[in-house]
Amino acid sequence: MSLLTTRGLSKSFEGLQAVNDVDFDLPQGEVRALIGPNGAGKTTLVGMICGRIPPTSGSVSFDGCDITTLPAHKRIGLGMAYTFQITSIFAGLDVAENVALAARRRMSGDAVEEAVMAALTRVGLSDRINQEAGDLSYGHQRLLEIAMGLVQAPRLLILDEPTQGLAEAEIAAFKTLIRELSDNTTILLIEHNMSVVMETADRVSVLSFGEMLAEGTPAEIHANADVQAAYLGTG
């Protein structure tokens, strides 16, 4: 069964059709990469899924319930967690406090500290718990955001360009992390790094000019002439 479904989902910004009539199904347990040229509408689509951007038309369902008009914080309560291109950490708080804030959205008491350590260990930041978040490298800040998502034990984890700004070794660790998480979490990954897409995604969806152009396994998408043309066409 699909954990996440969109039907006819569209968004226009003052006449610009950023997302156009998108039908999207994400089965439970899958790692799905969402790719497409710059400006294709990926962030807008995911923003509508998370409840940050109201759609112009169409619907979003999560676990069989229509959530089209549900506010973002209530979607988090249902088990959606997401990290965005713009970092959402509190720079003046230390690493553990940032993750604890996210954890307290769904737990309290001693459970918080335990969950914080588990999440930070998973992303490889457990040796930096007392460091001020603002002093972390950009790549480590991205990992911190992932820990803030993970600590909520989400059913669906949405990551918008998580490897942007990461060094090669960190990208390799990220691929391993995604494969480990995929045992119990459905993952939607906006990603420009094709090696990450090829090595972590079960399937790939391709947006182009706001429309779903293709969907398939990484190998099918890699060989798809329409996809290649879409990337060439927009540089």
Ligand SMILES: Nc1ncnc2c1ncn2[C@@H]1O[C@H](COP(=O)(O)OP(=O)(O)OP(=O)(O)O)[C@@H](O)[C@H]1O
């Ligand atoms: N708030 C907004 N107001 C007006 N236009 C917007 C707004 N947000 C996005 N757009 C436009 O909508 C289109 C899709 O943008 P979006 O950010 O969703 O694409 P994207 O695929 O995520 O791009 P990128 O890979 O560069 O992040 C673009 O033409 C963008 O300029």
